[in-house]
Amino acid sequence: MTSGKQYVDSVFEKVKAQNGHEAEFLQAVEEVFDSLVPVFDKYPKYIEENLLERLVEPERIVSFRVPWVDDKGQVQVNRGFRVQFSSAIGPYKGGLRFHPSVNQSIIKFLGFEQIFKNSLTGLPIGGGKGGSNFDPKGKSDNEIMRFCQSFMTELSKHIGADTDVPAGDIGVGGREIGYLYGQYKRLRNEYTGVLTGKGLTYGGSLTRTEATGYGVVYFAEQMLKSKGEDFNGKTAIVSGSGNVAIYAIQKLHSLGAKVVACSDSSGYIYDEEGINVDTLKQLKEVERARIVQYLEHHPNAHFTPAGPDSSIWTVKADLAFPCATQNELNDADARALVGNGVIAVAEGANMPSTLEAIEVFHASGVLFGPAKAANAGGVAVSALEMSQNSQRLAWSFEEVDAKLYDIMKGIYENAAAAAKEFDAEGNLVVGANIAGFLKVAEAMSAQGIV
Structure with a gap:
């Protein structure tokens, strides 16, 4: 009988053989596959249905x-x-x-x-x-x-x-x-809901703009609560200065944290008094300016140009939110964060931490919220926008925000429960992969070989 590891390893070898030139894709596949071995040991019917090889090939x-x-x-x-x-x-x-x-x-x-x-x-x-x-x-x-x-x-x-x-x-x-x-x-x-993120005058949803940034903070809040902690009095760094970063900063401030640094591709700013969200919005959403211009409004802040020897992750903080782009946080950055006493990292971008960085966080006991769980707020509210479009309704900001909070809380609880069930308690990467996979696997199995 084929074990879960034998099956997962054999499928991954096929994926590498067929997609060897697609490094980013292979990274995502490897990160998920490593978590799923115990699932196939528990549910051997999924091996018989060759479900993993079917899932990894786009329809x-x-x-x-x-x-x-x-x-x-x-x-x-x-x-x-x-x-x-x-x-x-x-x-x-x-x-x-x-x-x-x-x-x-x-x-x-x-x-x-x-x-x-x-x-x-x-x-x-x-x-x-x-x-x-x-x-x-x-x-x-x-x-x-x-x-x-x-x-x-x-x-x-x-x-x-x-x-x-x-x-x-x-x-x-x-x-x-x-x-x-x-x-x-x-x-x-x-006139249908074929795109989400639309303007409010033609079918968009309130809270959609804020959703990913708010959602990653709501997820981090659940991680902290699991250890009896909250945001009050804690400092944070948020990479990026786009939509996700801006609203993560806004929500962190409202919940009692102080964000002291954020960035764009040209470098990062450090503001000991706390990043001013209104200034950031004006620069990035209205003027589409570079972040260095923040200093024109807040001369006591400091700007560090981007370069091989400069990284926002060297800034001392309790919490870190990578919200810029994929693979922006490597193992050296992770060690710098750990050395500075970071206690939690929640990903606002899509897979912004390398696999090596994630290993550093886990080895150091840092709470880590993986992107597929922590930054799901945007797509969650997109789905809520689809629901409103189908019903020809528009919900209030408070209604959508409350639904978003409940969804993010549910994601955390499901990921934490799956990690515990499969002997990886506290590892939300494993928990999120397994919880997300099981629902899809059950549906695929029910629908036959399609």
Whole structure:
């Protein structure tokens, strides 16, 4: 009889053989696979159904060219992607990322993570992800509109309110969602909840903007409570200064913590008095400025340029929230945080900590909230937006925020319970992977070999 480890190892070897050039995707797969060995020992029928090999292969990958015309009248071409990974528990759901780094490996890496994250919310949404290597930075509104319209002209053939519901991600905010939605509506002649993160005047949900940032803080709150701790009087560092980071900082301040540092790709700022959220919003949401300009408003703050010898993770703090991008926090950063006495780390970005960094946190007894659990607030409220669209209703900010809190609390409790059941108590990486996997596995098994 094949053991769980033998089965998991054999499938991973196949995945490496077929996707050896996709480093990011293999990282995500390895992180999940390592957790699932005891599941297959307990449920050997999933081995018989070869469920893991089926799950790791996307149901569909769409790759397409995106031609558009810039303000100089020159034709530009980018590449677009949509990976529809798993529809076992609901329509594909996951963001669109516009960034020069986007390639098929990164989209598959994000989409595979999305399966488990969406499952953890307890809501009926499957896993998917998409995007383009288009860079919105430095582009005019008209250029971005023309790109979005071209991108959606192809993507519209593959999505729908009951098929695949994209949202925003890095480089895709309210402006981009508006242009994408307008083109979808124009092409399909229907007004449906096919995109989430929409503006409030055309079907968006209150709290969606704040959801991922608030959610990661709500998850961290549950981790601290498990040790009899709370946010009062604690200092925090939050990487990034985009949507997730801004609202994580805002919620941390409201719950009694003081965030002393945040960053963008140019470097990080340190403000001993606490990061001023209003200034940060003005710079990043209105002016789209670099974070160094924070000093013009708060001259006592300090700016450290990005470089190989500078890292926000060297700032002393009790709590750390990586909210910028994948693999931004490595083992050296983790050791620096541990050395400075950090007690909890919660991931607001998608897999921002390397596997080696996570090992450092676990070995040091640091509370660690993995992305697929801790940053699920955004997709949770996206699913709530879908519900409101289907019912032609709009809930209040307080209603959505209360539902978000309950969902994040439930994710923590389910992950903690799964970790305990499978002899990994306190390891929320293992717990989140197993809890997310089991729901999808049960659905796949029930639906036959499809």
